[in-house]
Amino acid sequence: MxxxxxxxxxxxxxxxxxxxxxxxxxxxxxxxxxxxxxxxxxxxxxxxxxxxxxxxxxxxxxxxxxxxxxxxxxxxxxxxxxxxxxxxxxxxxxxxxxxxxxxxxxxxxxxxxxxxxxxxxxxxxxxxxxxxxxxxxxxxxxxxxxxxPTASLAAWRTLIVNADIKQGQRVLIHGGAGGVGSTAVQLAHWRGAHVITTASERNHEYLKALGADEVIDYRTTRFEDVVKNVDVVLDTVGGETLQRSPAVLRQGGTLLTIVGRPPAEACSERKLRCPSPSTATRAQPGEELAELGKLFDQGTLKxxxxxxxxxxxxxxxxxxxxxxxxxxxxxxxxxx
Missing domain, CATH: 3.90.180.10 (Medium-chain alcohol dehydrogenases, catalytic domain)
Incomplete structure (x- = not known):
């Protein structure tokens, strides 16, 4: 050879x-x-x-x-x-x-x-x-x-890791039709929360199919006029939407955002939980992605x-x- x-x-x-x-x-x-x-x-x-x-x-x-x-x-x-x-x-x-x-x-x-x-x-x-x-x-x-990966991790880390939302809580999700928002709506529904979200009218039926209980058309309605005393707000929009969000939370509620930083003064005045960054976690990304993957395989998430x-x-x-x-x-x- x-x-x-x-x-x-x-x-x-x-x-x-x-x-x-x-x-x-x-x-x-x-x-x-x-x-x-x-x-x-x-x-x-x-x-x-x-x-x-x-x-x-x-x-x-x-x-x-x-x-x-x-x-x-x-x-x-x-x-x-x-x-x-x-x-x-x-x-x-x-x-x-x-x-x-x-x-x-x-x-x-x-x-x-x-x-x-x-x-x-x-x-x-x-x-x-x-x-x-x-x-x-x-x-x-x-x-x-x-x-x-990025969108679902953001939804998971804010609502599940940092807010630990529970059955019966009221959750408001800004920008529900986007990548983070659509997963967040599903995760909140999975946890048994009452899910409120904002979106343009064309996305209302889509979001209800994902598990939203109420959908607000942000183009025609100011969310603070129709929403009060929620337990958790997740903001995926930023800017003015984030600044207006503390007003709809109950005292001691949780304000989460993936865009910018929660308004410190409003958080202090209303004794809100405002973790920054809202996506902080001790887990490795792969571990969290594996958990999310199971939920997609089970059909819990789509x-x-x-x-x-x-x-x-x-x-x-x-x-x-x-x-x-x-x-x-x-x-x-x-x-x-």
Whole structure:
């Protein structure tokens, strides 16, 4: 037998897990080359580094779009969360593990997973720390699963971890039709709360189907005129909506927000619980994503996809998100 053939056979037999799944060195990706409008984004080629210790490399099938993606592009988060250019946007992915880094035992090549990232999702491959990875819900497609991480984690951490909402409580959710809001409505309903939410009229039936008991058209009605003494408010809108929210809470109620900070003076005056940040948690993202995944597999939670775009049209996906009227999640499809 030839020596080179012997060496090849030995490598196949004794290679460490993940070593057989050799990765490409280049990939397609959406590149952000500067801060600004859509003109700073283009599809280009990027390098594919091998996963480091404690990381897995995911072949991305689909990526979820979140407002943070276009806010980073526009430079709104430049002071608090600067990025290194060129930057690949995208914080939610679903795909298949292509290779694993040293020390990884929880995952193996071929596992279907979801993950939350600090960026890099609008591409063909990404390396992710294992603590940010969870099994893909078996009953969801890759596209549906890609809509879970950021939005569902925000809803889970605010309503379940920080507010610990209970049966019979009254909960007001601002922006119920969005990615965070639609999951929040379902989680509050699951916990047995009386769910009130705000949305445009076209989304009223959609939200009632998700479990909302009352839906207020924010375009025609000021919520504080019709809502009083609620136990919990979750604000996904920010600005004036957040500032007006303490008035509808009972004394000692809980004000949560994923946009901005609760008004400190109003929180103090009304003795409200106003955790900041409202998404604080001690759990690892992967652990929470696994719990959420079970709820999606059980049918307790459902994922609604508003629009799908191929990677080559990812810029349009961000523009749709920036418009602020999506119902559910916007997805970028990397692998058809």
């Amino acid at each position: 030839q020596p080179t053939l012997v060496l090849s056979l030995l490598f196949v037999l004794f290679a460490p897990p993940g070593a057989l799944a050799s990765s490409p060195t280049k990939m397609r990706a959406l590149l952000m080359t500067d801060y600004g409008g859509s003109e700073v984004l283009r599809i280009g080629e990027a390098s594919v580094p091998m996963p480091s210790s404690g990381e897995v490399q995911i072949r991305i099938h689909a990526a979820g779009v979140n407002p943070v993606d276009w806010k980073i592009r526009a430079g709104r988060l430049q002071r608090t969360s600067p990025v290194t250019l060129p930057y690949i946007p995208g914080r939610d992915v679903a795909g298949i593990i292509r290779s694993v880094g040293p020390g990884v035992t929880r995952w193996k090549v071929g596992d279907s997973v979801i993950a939350v990232l600090d960026g890099g999702g609008f591409a063909e491959y990404v390396n992710v720390p294992v603590e940010n990875v969870a099994p893909k819900p078996a009953k969801l497609s890759f596209e549906e699963a890609a809509g879970i 994922m609604n996809l508003d629009a799908r775009f191929p990677l080559e049209q990812a810029t349009k996906a961000l523009e749709l998100s920036e418009g602020g009227h999506a119902r559910g999640k916007i997805i970028v499809v990397v692998v058809d």
